[in-house]
Amino acid sequence: MLFRADPWLHVIAGCMSSGKTDELLRLLRRAEIAKRRILLVRPDVDDRTPAEYAESRSKARYPSTPVPKGEPVAILSLARERDVDLVGIEEAQFFDGNLPRVVETLRQSGRHVIASGLNTDFAGRPFGSMPELLALADEITMLSAICVVCGETATRTQRLVGGRPAAIDDPLIVIGGFEAPTVETYEARCLRHHEVAPARSARGVVADD
Template identity: 45%
Template sequence: MYTEQVFRRNNEVGGSIEVICGSMFSGKTEELIRRVNRARIAKVKVEIFSPVTDTRYDKSAVVSHNLNSIPSTPVDKASALLKISDQTQVVGIDEAQFFDADLPQVCTSLANSGVRVIVAGLDMDFKGRPFGTMPEIMALAESVTKLHAVCVKCGSPALHSYRLVPDESQILLGEKESYEPRCRHCFNLDGDIL
């Protein structure tokens, strides 16, 4: 498992990419907030980003389902992350699956410049398919932490975000009224078997 370190933007210590992934309600944002707060305790300069399209809780903060929050900057495209301060040592990215196709290269560029990049997002969409650029970012990362929710049907570890409403678009912002966590078995009972 990854041991947290403070990465500096210089040649002494290299940057890295860490991914926190899983289904909805698995604690991804909570873990992102925890890691960022640890960096802040260490007096490391941190910047947090979220997609401008995700307005479920707060436009200028990353907020977990437990309502823990941390200030963030909403951006409309991944390239905006490259405009960070020269002093920034850690970049947190929430809801990465909603960013454009440039996010893997942006994460790589930041890591190559010595920044510790922490990316949180859904690894699969509501149909159980890889979501957005998350698979590519996971392949580029030094560490991947896959979190699981609890299946609301049977209590097993849940890796799927089961959609409760009849909408076939890949992106549908919602919470408990629109989604519930399910294990593989319970997901396939009512969902599309892949």
């Protein structure tokens, strides 16, 4: 079968730079060939690309609709309004805890859902609703990347603040950004090279250490 049209939840998980968006967009293009009506949504927290497009590392693009991360239920009305057969969800880890219920409702209404996201956060902890989505999935694609330190298989997302490993108690999403020259970056690392700094609160260090 070229494209599965049945109710189906496919979860694409992996660390930073593992090609999740490329895989998601590949599946959407395939569904398009099968004449499926598609809705792609993303939480409104990601400002890497203009909100109206999903863009992969290989520069593939696909029209995407931003949805408030605290209101995944809005995906249901969008899917109904546009009468779609397939709902793609990017950066699923950023939506609030109602996302699994929304996804179940989409699947019960006969739709195909493909959700992609980070399975663990920078500290290696299960991220947002991803563990629940993975448990509910009919199909899972677990992707890995290449460790930037040693070149082995990477399954973790390293967060760096000012070039140094982020602390365990640093907030997951920095609102408003850091002032120069402190830059926050993410990269793929293997388990051996994945580093999390001790809690700042325990060290009595101020936030702009």
